[in-house]
Amino acid sequence: MRDLTPILLLAAALGTPAAFAQTARPLSEIAIYPEREASAQAVALNESRIAAEIAARIVALPIEVGQTIARGAVLAQLDCRDHELSLARARAAHDAARSRQELSEQQLRRARELGAKGYFSREALDARETEFEVVRADGAQAQAQLATAERAVTKCMVHAPFRAIVRQRIASVGEFATPGVPLAALADAERVEVAAQVQPADRGSLAQAAEVRFTGSAGPRKLRLIRISPAVDPQARTVEVRLAFTGDPAPPGSAGRIAWRDPRAHLPAETLVRRDGRLGVFVEDAGVARFRPLPQAQEGRPVLAELPAETRVFVSGHLALQDGQRIATASR
Structure with a gap:
Protein backbone atom coordinates (compact mmCIF):
# COMPACT_ATOMS: atom_id res chain seq x y z
CA MET A 1 0.00 0.00 0.00
CA TYR A 33 -14.26 0.36 28.00
CA PRO A 34 -14.25 -2.84 25.92
CA GLU A 35 -16.07 -5.99 26.96
CA ARG A 36 -13.96 -9.10 27.51
CA GLU A 37 -15.06 -12.72 27.45
CA ALA A 38 -13.64 -16.20 27.91
CA SER A 39 -14.85 -19.78 27.62
CA ALA A 40 -16.08 -21.25 30.91
CA GLN A 41 -17.83 -24.22 32.48
CA ALA A 42 -19.83 -24.77 35.66
CA VAL A 43 -18.10 -27.41 37.77
CA ALA A 44 -19.20 -29.13 40.98
CA LEU A 45 -16.69 -28.84 43.81
CA ASN A 46 -17.53 -32.38 44.86
CA GLU A 47 -17.68 -35.14 42.25
CA SER A 48 -17.86 -38.16 44.54
CA ARG A 49 -17.99 -41.89 43.97
CA ILE A 50 -19.79 -43.20 47.06
CA ALA A 51 -18.80 -46.67 48.29
CA ALA A 52 -20.02 -49.01 51.02
CA GLU A 53 -18.00 -49.19 54.24
CA ILE A 54 -19.01 -52.76 55.08
CA ALA A 55 -19.33 -56.00 53.14
CA ALA A 56 -22.96 -56.96 52.55
CA ARG A 57 -25.54 -57.80 49.91
CA ILE A 58 -27.36 -54.84 48.31
CA VAL A 59 -31.09 -55.12 48.96
CA ALA A 60 -32.20 -51.69 47.65
CA LEU A 61 -30.75 -48.91 45.51
CA PRO A 62 -33.47 -46.21 45.44
CA ILE A 63 -31.77 -43.72 43.13
CA GLU A 64 -31.85 -43.03 39.39
CA VAL A 65 -29.43 -41.25 37.06
CA GLY A 66 -30.25 -37.55 36.75
CA GLN A 67 -32.20 -37.46 40.01
CA THR A 68 -31.55 -34.63 42.48
CA ILE A 69 -31.41 -35.98 46.02
CA ALA A 70 -31.27 -34.27 49.40
CA ARG A 71 -28.38 -34.46 51.80
CA GLY A 72 -28.80 -37.60 53.91
CA ALA A 73 -30.99 -39.36 51.34
CA VAL A 74 -30.57 -43.15 51.18
CA LEU A 75 -28.38 -44.22 48.29
CA ALA A 76 -28.27 -47.92 49.11
CA GLN A 77 -29.63 -50.32 51.68
CA LEU A 78 -27.48 -53.34 52.57
CA ASP A 79 -28.48 -56.66 54.12
CA CYS A 80 -27.78 -56.02 57.79
CA ARG A 81 -28.72 -59.34 59.40
CA ASP A 82 -25.15 -60.52 60.02
CA HIS A 83 -24.18 -57.18 61.53
CA GLU A 84 -27.31 -57.10 63.69
CA LEU A 85 -26.37 -60.54 65.06
CA SER A 86 -22.87 -59.26 65.76
CA LEU A 87 -24.42 -56.32 67.59
CA ALA A 88 -26.55 -58.65 69.73
CA ARG A 89 -23.44 -60.66 70.69
CA ALA A 90 -21.54 -57.50 71.52
CA ARG A 91 -24.38 -56.26 73.76
CA ALA A 92 -24.50 -59.59 75.61
CA ALA A 93 -20.74 -59.56 76.10
CA HIS A 94 -20.90 -55.98 77.32
CA ASP A 95 -23.64 -56.78 79.83
CA ALA A 96 -21.67 -59.79 81.13
CA ALA A 97 -18.51 -57.71 81.48
CA ARG A 98 -20.43 -55.01 83.35
CA SER A 99 -21.84 -57.60 85.78
CA ARG A 100 -18.38 -59.05 86.41
CA GLN A 101 -17.03 -55.56 87.02
CA GLU A 102 -19.78 -54.79 89.54
CA LEU A 103 -19.09 -58.05 91.38
CA SER A 104 -15.35 -57.46 91.39
CA GLU A 105 -15.88 -53.94 92.69
CA GLN A 106 -18.02 -55.22 95.55
CA GLN A 107 -15.43 -57.88 96.44
CA LEU A 108 -12.64 -55.29 96.42
CA ARG A 109 -14.63 -52.94 98.64
CA ARG A 110 -15.32 -55.77 101.11
CA ALA A 111 -11.67 -56.84 101.09
CA ARG A 112 -10.59 -53.29 101.94
CA GLU A 113 -13.03 -53.15 104.84
CA LEU A 114 -11.72 -56.46 106.21
CA GLY A 115 -8.13 -55.43 105.62
CA ALA A 116 -8.67 -52.27 107.68
CA LYS A 117 -9.75 -54.49 110.58
CA GLY A 118 -6.82 -56.84 110.15
CA TYR A 119 -8.85 -59.77 108.83
CA PHE A 120 -7.43 -59.63 105.26
CA SER A 121 -3.76 -59.94 104.35
CA ARG A 122 -1.95 -57.37 102.22
CA GLU A 123 -1.18 -60.00 99.56
CA ALA A 124 -4.84 -61.03 99.30
CA LEU A 125 -5.92 -57.37 99.01
CA ASP A 126 -3.38 -56.78 96.24
CA ALA A 127 -4.79 -59.78 94.40
CA ARG A 128 -8.32 -58.38 94.67
CA GLU A 129 -7.18 -55.01 93.32
CA THR A 130 -5.38 -56.64 90.38
CA GLU A 131 -8.42 -58.76 89.63
CA PHE A 132 -10.61 -55.65 89.63
CA GLU A 133 -8.30 -53.85 87.19
CA VAL A 134 -8.36 -56.83 84.81
CA VAL A 135 -12.15 -57.02 84.94
CA ARG A 136 -12.44 -53.27 84.37
CA ALA A 137 -10.16 -53.55 81.29
CA ASP A 138 -12.36 -56.36 80.01
CA GLY A 139 -15.35 -54.08 80.44
CA ALA A 140 -13.68 -51.29 78.46
CA GLN A 141 -12.89 -53.76 75.68
CA ALA A 142 -16.50 -54.97 75.64
CA GLN A 143 -17.69 -51.35 75.44
CA ALA A 144 -15.43 -50.69 72.42
CA GLN A 145 -16.65 -53.85 70.69
CA LEU A 146 -20.26 -52.79 71.29
CA ALA A 147 -19.60 -49.34 69.79
CA THR A 148 -17.94 -50.95 66.76
CA ALA A 149 -20.92 -53.26 66.22
CA GLU A 150 -23.38 -50.37 66.58
CA ARG A 151 -21.42 -48.35 64.04
CA ALA A 152 -21.37 -51.27 61.60
CA VAL A 153 -25.17 -51.47 61.75
CA THR A 154 -25.50 -47.76 60.92
CA LYS A 155 -23.37 -48.40 57.81
CA CYS A 156 -26.01 -50.73 56.42
CA MET A 157 -27.67 -47.58 55.08
CA VAL A 158 -25.49 -45.57 52.67
CA HIS A 159 -26.47 -41.88 52.68
CA ALA A 160 -25.75 -38.94 50.39
CA PRO A 161 -23.12 -36.65 52.02
CA PHE A 162 -24.57 -33.54 50.32
CA ARG A 163 -27.44 -32.40 48.11
CA ALA A 164 -26.48 -33.97 44.85
CA ILE A 165 -27.28 -34.94 41.29
CA VAL A 166 -26.91 -38.64 40.57
CA ARG A 167 -24.32 -38.93 37.81
CA GLN A 168 -24.12 -42.72 37.66
CA ARG A 169 -25.77 -45.74 39.24
CA ILE A 170 -22.81 -48.10 39.37
CA ALA A 171 -24.07 -51.02 41.46
CA SER A 172 -27.29 -53.04 41.21
CA VAL A 173 -29.64 -54.73 43.66
CA GLY A 174 -28.47 -58.25 44.52
CA GLU A 175 -24.77 -57.54 44.05
CA PHE A 176 -22.36 -57.94 46.94
CA ALA A 177 -20.99 -54.61 48.13
CA THR A 178 -17.43 -54.51 49.38
CA PRO A 179 -15.68 -51.62 51.15
CA GLY A 180 -14.16 -49.12 48.75
CA VAL A 181 -16.06 -50.29 45.64
CA PRO A 182 -18.32 -47.42 44.41
CA LEU A 183 -22.08 -47.80 44.40
CA ALA A 184 -22.98 -44.46 42.78
CA ALA A 185 -21.37 -41.29 41.41
CA LEU A 186 -22.70 -37.95 42.67
CA ALA A 187 -22.16 -34.31 41.70
CA ASP A 188 -22.64 -31.62 44.34
CA ALA A 189 -25.76 -29.63 43.40
CA GLU A 190 -25.04 -26.65 45.66
CA ARG A 191 -21.28 -26.07 45.74
CA VAL A 192 -20.84 -25.18 42.08
CA GLU A 193 -18.17 -22.85 40.71
CA VAL A 194 -17.30 -21.54 37.27
CA ALA A 195 -13.92 -22.48 35.83
CA ALA A 196 -12.75 -20.20 33.02
CA GLN A 197 -9.61 -20.01 30.88
CA VAL A 198 -8.50 -16.38 30.59
CA GLN A 199 -5.68 -14.74 28.67
CA PRO A 200 -2.91 -13.58 31.04
CA ALA A 201 -3.31 -10.00 29.74
CA ASP A 202 -6.94 -9.98 30.92
CA ARG A 203 -6.20 -10.86 34.54
CA GLY A 204 -6.01 -7.24 35.67
CA SER A 205 -9.27 -6.17 34.05
CA LEU A 206 -11.14 -9.18 35.43
CA ALA A 207 -9.84 -8.54 38.94
CA GLN A 208 -11.11 -4.94 38.76
CA ALA A 209 -14.41 -5.62 36.97
CA ALA A 210 -17.54 -4.39 38.73
CA GLU A 211 -19.67 -7.22 37.33
CA VAL A 212 -18.99 -10.59 35.76
CA ARG A 213 -21.68 -12.68 34.04
CA PHE A 214 -21.89 -16.33 33.03
CA THR A 215 -23.94 -17.05 29.93
CA GLY A 216 -24.83 -20.61 29.03
CA SER A 217 -27.74 -22.83 28.08
CA ALA A 218 -29.39 -22.16 31.45
CA GLY A 219 -29.40 -18.37 30.89
CA PRO A 220 -27.28 -15.51 32.26
CA ARG A 221 -26.14 -15.52 35.88
CA LYS A 222 -24.05 -13.10 37.94
CA LEU A 223 -20.70 -14.20 39.31
CA ARG A 224 -18.22 -13.21 41.99
CA LEU A 225 -14.48 -13.65 41.47
CA ILE A 226 -12.88 -16.13 43.89
CA ARG A 227 -9.31 -16.45 42.67
CA ILE A 228 -7.03 -16.23 39.66
CA SER A 229 -4.37 -18.90 39.35
CA PRO A 230 -0.83 -17.51 39.00
CA ALA A 231 0.17 -20.52 36.86
CA VAL A 232 -0.03 -20.33 33.07
CA ASP A 233 -1.09 -23.40 31.10
CA PRO A 234 1.94 -24.27 28.93
CA GLN A 235 -0.22 -25.52 26.03
CA ALA A 236 -3.14 -23.07 25.92
CA ARG A 237 -1.15 -20.13 27.35
CA THR A 238 -4.10 -19.23 29.58
CA VAL A 239 -4.68 -18.97 33.32
CA GLU A 240 -7.52 -20.64 35.20
CA VAL A 241 -10.01 -18.43 36.99
CA ARG A 242 -12.57 -19.59 39.54
CA LEU A 243 -15.80 -17.69 40.16
CA ALA A 244 -18.85 -18.27 42.37
CA PHE A 245 -22.50 -17.77 41.51
CA THR A 246 -24.13 -14.99 43.52
CA GLY A 247 -27.56 -16.62 43.10
CA ASP A 248 -28.77 -20.04 42.04
CA PRO A 249 -25.92 -21.91 40.36
CA ALA A 250 -26.04 -23.31 36.85
CA PRO A 251 -26.20 -27.10 36.62
CA PRO A 252 -22.78 -28.75 36.95
CA GLY A 253 -21.22 -29.34 33.55
CA SER A 254 -22.96 -26.39 31.88
CA ALA A 255 -20.71 -24.86 29.22
CA GLY A 256 -20.78 -21.16 28.39
CA ARG A 257 -18.79 -17.97 28.52
CA ILE A 258 -17.97 -15.36 31.13
CA ALA A 259 -18.13 -11.70 30.15
CA TRP A 260 -17.06 -8.51 31.90
CA ARG A 261 -16.39 -4.90 31.01
CA ASP A 262 -12.81 -3.72 31.33
CA PRO A 263 -12.89 -0.84 33.86
CA ARG A 264 -9.66 0.63 32.47
CA ALA A 265 -9.81 3.38 29.85
Whole structure:
Protein backbone atom coordinates (compact mmCIF):
# COMPACT_ATOMS: atom_id res chain seq x y z
CA MET A 1 0.00 0.00 0.00
CA ARG A 2 1.31 3.47 -0.92
CA ASP A 3 2.37 5.80 1.88
CA LEU A 4 -0.13 8.70 1.72
CA THR A 5 1.64 10.85 4.31
CA PRO A 6 3.48 13.11 1.73
CA ILE A 7 0.25 13.61 -0.23
CA LEU A 8 -1.65 14.55 2.93
CA LEU A 9 1.04 17.03 3.95
CA LEU A 10 1.04 18.55 0.46
CA ALA A 11 -2.74 18.89 0.50
CA ALA A 12 -2.62 20.61 3.85
CA ALA A 13 0.08 23.02 2.58
CA LEU A 14 -1.97 23.87 -0.56
CA GLY A 15 -4.78 25.28 1.49
CA THR A 16 -7.23 22.42 1.99
CA PRO A 17 -7.39 22.45 5.78
CA ALA A 18 -11.09 21.65 5.90
CA ALA A 19 -10.49 18.14 4.58
CA PHE A 20 -7.78 17.40 7.13
CA ALA A 21 -8.68 19.59 10.11
CA GLN A 22 -7.02 18.33 13.28
CA THR A 23 -9.28 17.80 16.28
CA ALA A 24 -8.02 16.92 19.74
CA ARG A 25 -10.25 15.82 22.59
CA PRO A 26 -9.56 14.89 26.23
CA LEU A 27 -8.96 11.22 26.85
CA SER A 28 -11.80 11.22 29.39
CA GLU A 29 -14.25 12.04 26.57
CA ILE A 30 -13.11 9.52 23.97
CA ALA A 31 -12.11 6.59 26.19
CA ILE A 32 -13.93 3.32 25.66
CA TYR A 33 -14.26 0.36 28.00
CA PRO A 34 -14.25 -2.84 25.92
CA GLU A 35 -16.07 -5.99 26.96
CA ARG A 36 -13.96 -9.10 27.51
CA GLU A 37 -15.06 -12.72 27.45
CA ALA A 38 -13.64 -16.20 27.91
CA SER A 39 -14.85 -19.78 27.62
CA ALA A 40 -16.08 -21.25 30.91
CA GLN A 41 -17.83 -24.22 32.48
CA ALA A 42 -19.83 -24.77 35.66
CA VAL A 43 -18.10 -27.41 37.77
CA ALA A 44 -19.20 -29.13 40.98
CA LEU A 45 -16.69 -28.84 43.81
CA ASN A 46 -17.53 -32.38 44.86
CA GLU A 47 -17.68 -35.14 42.25
CA SER A 48 -17.86 -38.16 44.54
CA ARG A 49 -17.99 -41.89 43.97
CA ILE A 50 -19.79 -43.20 47.06
CA ALA A 51 -18.80 -46.67 48.29
CA ALA A 52 -20.02 -49.01 51.02
CA GLU A 53 -18.00 -49.19 54.24
CA ILE A 54 -19.01 -52.76 55.08
CA ALA A 55 -19.33 -56.00 53.14
CA ALA A 56 -22.96 -56.96 52.55
CA ARG A 57 -25.54 -57.80 49.91
CA ILE A 58 -27.36 -54.84 48.31
CA VAL A 59 -31.09 -55.12 48.96
CA ALA A 60 -32.20 -51.69 47.65
CA LEU A 61 -30.75 -48.91 45.51
CA PRO A 62 -33.47 -46.21 45.44
CA ILE A 63 -31.77 -43.72 43.13
CA GLU A 64 -31.85 -43.03 39.39
CA VAL A 65 -29.43 -41.25 37.06
CA GLY A 66 -30.25 -37.55 36.75
CA GLN A 67 -32.20 -37.46 40.01
CA THR A 68 -31.55 -34.63 42.48
CA ILE A 69 -31.41 -35.98 46.02
CA ALA A 70 -31.27 -34.27 49.40
CA ARG A 71 -28.38 -34.46 51.80
CA GLY A 72 -28.80 -37.60 53.91
CA ALA A 73 -30.99 -39.36 51.34
CA VAL A 74 -30.57 -43.15 51.18
CA LEU A 75 -28.38 -44.22 48.29
CA ALA A 76 -28.27 -47.92 49.11
CA GLN A 77 -29.63 -50.32 51.68
CA LEU A 78 -27.48 -53.34 52.57
CA ASP A 79 -28.48 -56.66 54.12
CA CYS A 80 -27.78 -56.02 57.79
CA ARG A 81 -28.72 -59.34 59.40
CA ASP A 82 -25.15 -60.52 60.02
CA HIS A 83 -24.18 -57.18 61.53
CA GLU A 84 -27.31 -57.10 63.69
CA LEU A 85 -26.37 -60.54 65.06
CA SER A 86 -22.87 -59.26 65.76
CA LEU A 87 -24.42 -56.32 67.59
CA ALA A 88 -26.55 -58.65 69.73
CA ARG A 89 -23.44 -60.66 70.69
CA ALA A 90 -21.54 -57.50 71.52
CA ARG A 91 -24.38 -56.26 73.76
CA ALA A 92 -24.50 -59.59 75.61
CA ALA A 93 -20.74 -59.56 76.10
CA HIS A 94 -20.90 -55.98 77.32
CA ASP A 95 -23.64 -56.78 79.83
CA ALA A 96 -21.67 -59.79 81.13
CA ALA A 97 -18.51 -57.71 81.48
CA ARG A 98 -20.43 -55.01 83.35
CA SER A 99 -21.84 -57.60 85.78
CA ARG A 100 -18.38 -59.05 86.41
CA GLN A 101 -17.03 -55.56 87.02
CA GLU A 102 -19.78 -54.79 89.54
CA LEU A 103 -19.09 -58.05 91.38
CA SER A 104 -15.35 -57.46 91.39
CA GLU A 105 -15.88 -53.94 92.69
CA GLN A 106 -18.02 -55.22 95.55
CA GLN A 107 -15.43 -57.88 96.44
CA LEU A 108 -12.64 -55.29 96.42
CA ARG A 109 -14.63 -52.94 98.64
CA ARG A 110 -15.32 -55.77 101.11
CA ALA A 111 -11.67 -56.84 101.09
CA ARG A 112 -10.59 -53.29 101.94
CA GLU A 113 -13.03 -53.15 104.84
CA LEU A 114 -11.72 -56.46 106.21
CA GLY A 115 -8.13 -55.43 105.62
CA ALA A 116 -8.67 -52.27 107.68
CA LYS A 117 -9.75 -54.49 110.58
CA GLY A 118 -6.82 -56.84 110.15
CA TYR A 119 -8.85 -59.77 108.83
CA PHE A 120 -7.43 -59.63 105.26
CA SER A 121 -3.76 -59.94 104.35
CA ARG A 122 -1.95 -57.37 102.22
CA GLU A 123 -1.18 -60.00 99.56
CA ALA A 124 -4.84 -61.03 99.30
CA LEU A 125 -5.92 -57.37 99.01
CA ASP A 126 -3.38 -56.78 96.24
CA ALA A 127 -4.79 -59.78 94.40
CA ARG A 128 -8.32 -58.38 94.67
CA GLU A 129 -7.18 -55.01 93.32
CA THR A 130 -5.38 -56.64 90.38
CA GLU A 131 -8.42 -58.76 89.63
CA PHE A 132 -10.61 -55.65 89.63
CA GLU A 133 -8.30 -53.85 87.19
CA VAL A 134 -8.36 -56.83 84.81
CA VAL A 135 -12.15 -57.02 84.94
CA ARG A 136 -12.44 -53.27 84.37
CA ALA A 137 -10.16 -53.55 81.29
CA ASP A 138 -12.36 -56.36 80.01
CA GLY A 139 -15.35 -54.08 80.44
CA ALA A 140 -13.68 -51.29 78.46
CA GLN A 141 -12.89 -53.76 75.68
CA ALA A 142 -16.50 -54.97 75.64
CA GLN A 143 -17.69 -51.35 75.44
CA ALA A 144 -15.43 -50.69 72.42
CA GLN A 145 -16.65 -53.85 70.69
CA LEU A 146 -20.26 -52.79 71.29
CA ALA A 147 -19.60 -49.34 69.79
CA THR A 148 -17.94 -50.95 66.76
CA ALA A 149 -20.92 -53.26 66.22
CA GLU A 150 -23.38 -50.37 66.58
CA ARG A 151 -21.42 -48.35 64.04
CA ALA A 152 -21.37 -51.27 61.60
CA VAL A 153 -25.17 -51.47 61.75
CA THR A 154 -25.50 -47.76 60.92
CA LYS A 155 -23.37 -48.40 57.81
CA CYS A 156 -26.01 -50.73 56.42
CA MET A 157 -27.67 -47.58 55.08
CA VAL A 158 -25.49 -45.57 52.67
CA HIS A 159 -26.47 -41.88 52.68
CA ALA A 160 -25.75 -38.94 50.39
CA PRO A 161 -23.12 -36.65 52.02
CA PHE A 162 -24.57 -33.54 50.32
CA ARG A 163 -27.44 -32.40 48.11
CA ALA A 164 -26.48 -33.97 44.85
CA ILE A 165 -27.28 -34.94 41.29
CA VAL A 166 -26.91 -38.64 40.57
CA ARG A 167 -24.32 -38.93 37.81
CA GLN A 168 -24.12 -42.72 37.66
CA ARG A 169 -25.77 -45.74 39.24
CA ILE A 170 -22.81 -48.10 39.37
CA ALA A 171 -24.07 -51.02 41.46
CA SER A 172 -27.29 -53.04 41.21
CA VAL A 173 -29.64 -54.73 43.66
CA GLY A 174 -28.47 -58.25 44.52
CA GLU A 175 -24.77 -57.54 44.05
CA PHE A 176 -22.36 -57.94 46.94
CA ALA A 177 -20.99 -54.61 48.13
CA THR A 178 -17.43 -54.51 49.38
CA PRO A 179 -15.68 -51.62 51.15
CA GLY A 180 -14.16 -49.12 48.75
CA VAL A 181 -16.06 -50.29 45.64
CA PRO A 182 -18.32 -47.42 44.41
CA LEU A 183 -22.08 -47.80 44.40
CA ALA A 184 -22.98 -44.46 42.78
CA ALA A 185 -21.37 -41.29 41.41
CA LEU A 186 -22.70 -37.95 42.67
CA ALA A 187 -22.16 -34.31 41.70
CA ASP A 188 -22.64 -31.62 44.34
CA ALA A 189 -25.76 -29.63 43.40
CA GLU A 190 -25.04 -26.65 45.66
CA ARG A 191 -21.28 -26.07 45.74
CA VAL A 192 -20.84 -25.18 42.08
CA GLU A 193 -18.17 -22.85 40.71
CA VAL A 194 -17.30 -21.54 37.27
CA ALA A 195 -13.92 -22.48 35.83
CA ALA A 196 -12.75 -20.20 33.02
CA GLN A 197 -9.61 -20.01 30.88
CA VAL A 198 -8.50 -16.38 30.59
CA GLN A 199 -5.68 -14.74 28.67
CA PRO A 200 -2.91 -13.58 31.04
CA ALA A 201 -3.31 -10.00 29.74
CA ASP A 202 -6.94 -9.98 30.92
CA ARG A 203 -6.20 -10.86 34.54
CA GLY A 204 -6.01 -7.24 35.67
CA SER A 205 -9.27 -6.17 34.05
CA LEU A 206 -11.14 -9.18 35.43
CA ALA A 207 -9.84 -8.54 38.94
CA GLN A 208 -11.11 -4.94 38.76
CA ALA A 209 -14.41 -5.62 36.97
CA ALA A 210 -17.54 -4.39 38.73
CA GLU A 211 -19.67 -7.22 37.33
CA VAL A 212 -18.99 -10.59 35.76
CA ARG A 213 -21.68 -12.68 34.04
CA PHE A 214 -21.89 -16.33 33.03
CA THR A 215 -23.94 -17.05 29.93
CA GLY A 216 -24.83 -20.61 29.03
CA SER A 217 -27.74 -22.83 28.08
CA ALA A 218 -29.39 -22.16 31.45
CA GLY A 219 -29.40 -18.37 30.89
CA PRO A 220 -27.28 -15.51 32.26
CA ARG A 221 -26.14 -15.52 35.88
CA LYS A 222 -24.05 -13.10 37.94
CA LEU A 223 -20.70 -14.20 39.31
CA ARG A 224 -18.22 -13.21 41.99
CA LEU A 225 -14.48 -13.65 41.47
CA ILE A 226 -12.88 -16.13 43.89
CA ARG A 227 -9.31 -16.45 42.67
CA ILE A 228 -7.03 -16.23 39.66
CA SER A 229 -4.37 -18.90 39.35
CA PRO A 230 -0.83 -17.51 39.00
CA ALA A 231 0.17 -20.52 36.86
CA VAL A 232 -0.03 -20.33 33.07
CA ASP A 233 -1.09 -23.40 31.10
CA PRO A 234 1.94 -24.27 28.93
CA GLN A 235 -0.22 -25.52 26.03
CA ALA A 236 -3.14 -23.07 25.92
CA ARG A 237 -1.15 -20.13 27.35
CA THR A 238 -4.10 -19.23 29.58
CA VAL A 239 -4.68 -18.97 33.32
CA GLU A 240 -7.52 -20.64 35.20
CA VAL A 241 -10.01 -18.43 36.99
CA ARG A 242 -12.57 -19.59 39.54
CA LEU A 243 -15.80 -17.69 40.16
CA ALA A 244 -18.85 -18.27 42.37
CA PHE A 245 -22.50 -17.77 41.51
CA THR A 246 -24.13 -14.99 43.52
CA GLY A 247 -27.56 -16.62 43.10
CA ASP A 248 -28.77 -20.04 42.04
CA PRO A 249 -25.92 -21.91 40.36
CA ALA A 250 -26.04 -23.31 36.85
CA PRO A 251 -26.20 -27.10 36.62
CA PRO A 252 -22.78 -28.75 36.95
CA GLY A 253 -21.22 -29.34 33.55
CA SER A 254 -22.96 -26.39 31.88
CA ALA A 255 -20.71 -24.86 29.22
CA GLY A 256 -20.78 -21.16 28.39
CA ARG A 257 -18.79 -17.97 28.52
CA ILE A 258 -17.97 -15.36 31.13
CA ALA A 259 -18.13 -11.70 30.15
CA TRP A 260 -17.06 -8.51 31.90
CA ARG A 261 -16.39 -4.90 31.01
CA ASP A 262 -12.81 -3.72 31.33
CA PRO A 263 -12.89 -0.84 33.86
CA ARG A 264 -9.66 0.63 32.47
CA ALA A 265 -9.81 3.38 29.85
CA HIS A 266 -8.86 2.36 26.30
CA LEU A 267 -8.12 4.43 23.22
CA PRO A 268 -10.33 3.72 20.18
CA ALA A 269 -8.61 1.86 17.37
CA GLU A 270 -9.20 4.74 14.94
CA THR A 271 -6.92 7.04 16.96
CA LEU A 272 -3.88 4.85 16.27
CA VAL A 273 -1.28 5.78 13.66
CA ARG A 274 2.01 4.23 12.68
CA ARG A 275 5.24 6.20 12.71
CA ASP A 276 8.69 4.71 12.15
CA GLY A 277 7.22 1.23 12.39
CA ARG A 278 5.60 1.86 15.77
CA LEU A 279 1.91 2.23 16.64
CA GLY A 280 0.80 5.08 18.86
CA VAL A 281 -1.31 8.21 19.11
CA PHE A 282 -0.74 11.90 18.67
CA VAL A 283 -1.38 14.10 21.68
CA GLU A 284 -1.44 17.87 21.93
CA ASP A 285 1.29 19.43 24.03
CA ALA A 286 1.15 23.27 24.16
CA GLY A 287 0.08 23.57 20.52
CA VAL A 288 2.52 20.93 19.29
CA ALA A 289 1.63 17.41 18.15
CA ARG A 290 3.60 14.77 20.01
CA PHE A 291 3.67 11.12 19.01
CA ARG A 292 3.24 8.69 21.94
CA PRO A 293 4.25 5.14 21.06
CA LEU A 294 2.07 2.40 22.59
CA PRO A 295 4.07 -0.85 22.65
CA GLN A 296 0.98 -2.98 23.38
CA ALA A 297 -1.08 -1.54 20.52
CA GLN A 298 -2.37 -3.78 17.72
CA GLU A 299 -3.84 -2.75 14.39
CA GLY A 300 -7.62 -2.35 14.49
CA ARG A 301 -7.96 -2.98 18.22
CA PRO A 302 -8.51 -0.62 21.17
CA VAL A 303 -5.44 -0.19 23.32
CA LEU A 304 -5.04 0.44 27.03
CA ALA A 305 -4.61 4.18 27.56
CA GLU A 306 -1.74 4.63 29.97
CA LEU A 307 -2.18 8.42 29.84
CA PRO A 308 -3.66 11.01 32.22
CA ALA A 309 -7.41 11.54 31.77
CA GLU A 310 -6.90 15.17 30.76
CA THR A 311 -4.50 14.31 27.91
CA ARG A 312 -5.77 15.74 24.62
CA VAL A 313 -5.66 13.07 21.91
CA PHE A 314 -6.06 13.78 18.21
CA VAL A 315 -9.16 12.10 16.80
CA SER A 316 -9.16 13.60 13.31
CA GLY A 317 -6.50 14.89 10.95
CA HIS A 318 -3.90 12.84 12.82
CA LEU A 319 -3.00 10.66 9.83
CA ALA A 320 -1.03 13.56 8.33
CA LEU A 321 0.62 14.72 11.54
CA GLN A 322 4.31 14.47 12.27
CA ASP A 323 5.97 14.47 15.66
CA GLY A 324 6.79 18.05 16.73
CA GLN A 325 4.48 19.65 14.19
CA ARG A 326 2.92 22.90 15.40
CA ILE A 327 -0.81 22.93 14.76
CA ALA A 328 -3.93 24.92 15.40
CA THR A 329 -6.47 22.44 16.78
CA ALA A 330 -10.21 22.46 16.46
CA SER A 331 -11.42 21.41 19.92
CA ARG A 332 -14.76 19.78 20.67
